[in-house]
Amino acid sequence: MTDKPLPSMVELTPFNPVYQANPHEVLDDLRERCPAHRDPTSGSLILTRYADVRGVVNNRDLWRDPIRAEEGAIMQRRFLAAAPEGVPRTHVASILTLDDPDHGRIRQPLAQALYARVAxxxxxxxxxxxxxxxxxxxxxxxxxxxxxxxLIPIEAIACILGVDQSRLAEFRSWSEGVIQALNPFRNAEQTAVMETSAAALNAYFTELMALRRKAPQDDLISDMVTLQAEGAELDDEEMRLNLQALLVGGNLTTTDLIGNTVRNLLLNPSELAKLKADPGIINAVVEEALRFEPPIDVTSRISSSEMEIGGCPMRQGQVMTVSLRAANHDPEVYDDPHRFDVSRKHRPHVAFGGGAHICIGAPLARLETAVALVKLFERFPDLKLADPDAAPTWRTLPFFRGMETLRVVV
Ligand code: HEM
Structure with a gap:
């Protein structure tokens, strides 16, 4: 028995240098000592066992909207947008944080249009x-x-949406700006960049929606205005906000997945050799990459009634933060979990969450990553890390795991 204090939520972010260098050193210890940990600093129950995490994300009776979290759920309440009185919830929150019936009403047409395009x-x-x-x-x-x-995720989503080539540079900078929406610890300067970028994107989407209503093109914005005209119940503001959610949720995550996977393949030459020998195994490589080093650390849910989670009694409004990273390395589920093994027997990971909120962009992220990896190693078969002994330059954005830079030689 150790009397070392259990980690707080901030210590489960890259602000903690130990976690940043090797999150599993912290997560394994937490899973072993206290798999359902009530953290007073964030007001969350932090869950690290696969079974608990899977149970929570798949449970459609739980809530997601931070507005329903109790006062003590400190971190969750930071996500609450300051909305003027009388503004509908769906005009300040995207599907990322809405609950039914609004969540289902808005997600359904968006998923229908997006999945058809990705296919x-x-x-x-x-x-x-x-x-x-x-x-x-x-x-x-x-x-x-x-x-x-x-470049790849931003250009891919720009192409899906129907962004004009001439606006791509602006679109890229706005897309990078709105990512701060996912940073609960953002400072005033980052908040200002986020707000300016969101306003610019909103104006641009308004312009595109008007153009596509007059003359539909082969793109997602045309699909959405057409579905709306045919009776899908979502208004223009909901459409703009949720198109933006595709950028917030999709760009950095996919960038990080591609970068982390290249690095893990280069660090594990036997696994890279398997991919080079048979590019047909790429889907298994992408799934192992998502399990081994998921770009997003956590997701959350809120108890909708009194219940028991991971053996802990919960009041209505209490928040559960589930560690997707810890669940993906739970030794109860994965043999030798810290080994990157593309031939691993498939056991579904939780990198995309689950249940009603499961990542809507998962098929797109998988497609982009698969194509990006196969083509990279085909084009540059001798690709190597420029400095194999250098420590990776992990970004310090809480709850994301990706690198600032990855210098390679070809
Ligand atoms: C490797 C890349 C990606 C990862 C690891 C990832 C991860 C996640 C996770 C963990 C969630 C929360 C799920 C839950 O709470 O159960 C989520 C939701 C979401 N993601 Fe992704 N994502 C990725 C790519 C994308 C892409 C490419 C898009 C857009 C095209 C996207 C858009 C969204 C949206 C809109 C949601 C909210 C869905 C909802 O709440 O109904 N993501 N994603």
Missing amino acids: RFRPAVEQLVDATLDALEGETEFDLMDRYCV
Whole structure:
């Protein structure tokens, strides 16, 4: 028995250098000593066992909207947008944090349109990945994050939405600005950038929606205005906010998945060799990458009544923060969980959450990552880390795991 204090929520973020260097050192210890940990600093019950995490994310009776969290749920309440009186909840919150019936009403048409587009999007992704690789021809050393991993998700979503090529640079900078919506510890400067970017995106989406109503094109914004005209119950503000949610939820996460996977393959030459020998195993590689180093650490739910979770009694309004990273490395479920093994017997991970809120962008993220990896190693078969002994440059954005830079030589 150790009397070392249990970690607070902040200690489960990259603000804690030990966690940043190796999150599993902290998470394994927490899972072993207290798998359902009431953390007074955040007002959350922190869950780290796979069974508890899976049970919580799949439970459709739980709530998600932070407005329903009790006063003591300190961290959760930081996500509450300051909304002027009388503004409907769906005009300040996207599906990320809405509950039914609004969640289902808005998510259904968005998912219908997005999934149909992603299903026929492979050729376009291949084209944009090829073009991104073409731009690197002739170079011997570069930062893969900046020149590859950051570009692919933003250009892919821009293409799906129907963003004009001439507006791509602006769109990219707004997309990066709105990511701060996911940072509960953001400072005043970051909040200002987030707000300016969100306003610019809103104005741009308004413009695009008007254009597509007049003349529909082959893009998601046209699909959405058409569904709306055909009776889907969502208004323009809901549409804008949720199109933005695709950028907030989708860009950095997919960037990080591509970057982390390249690094893990380079650090595990036997696994990279399997992919090079048979690119047909790429889907298994992507699933193992999502399990091994998920880009998002946590998600949360709120108890909707008195209940017991992980053996702990919960009042209505109490928050559960589930560690997707800890669940994905639970030794009860995965043999030798800290080994990156692309031949691992498939056991579903929780990198995309689950239940009603399961990541709506998962098919797109999987597609982009699969194409980006296969084509990268085809184009640069001798790709290596520029400095294999250098510590990775982990970003310090809470609840995200990805690198600032990844220097490679080809
Ligand atoms: C590897 C990449 C990605 C990861 C790891 C990821 C992870 C997640 C997670 C953990 C959740 C919360 C699920 C839950 O609470 O049960 C989520 C929700 C969401 N994600 Fe993703 N995501 C990724 C890519 C994307 C992409 C590409 C998009 C958009 C095109 C996207 C849009 C969203 C949205 C809108 C939600 C909210 C869904 C809802 O609450 O109904 N994500 N994602």
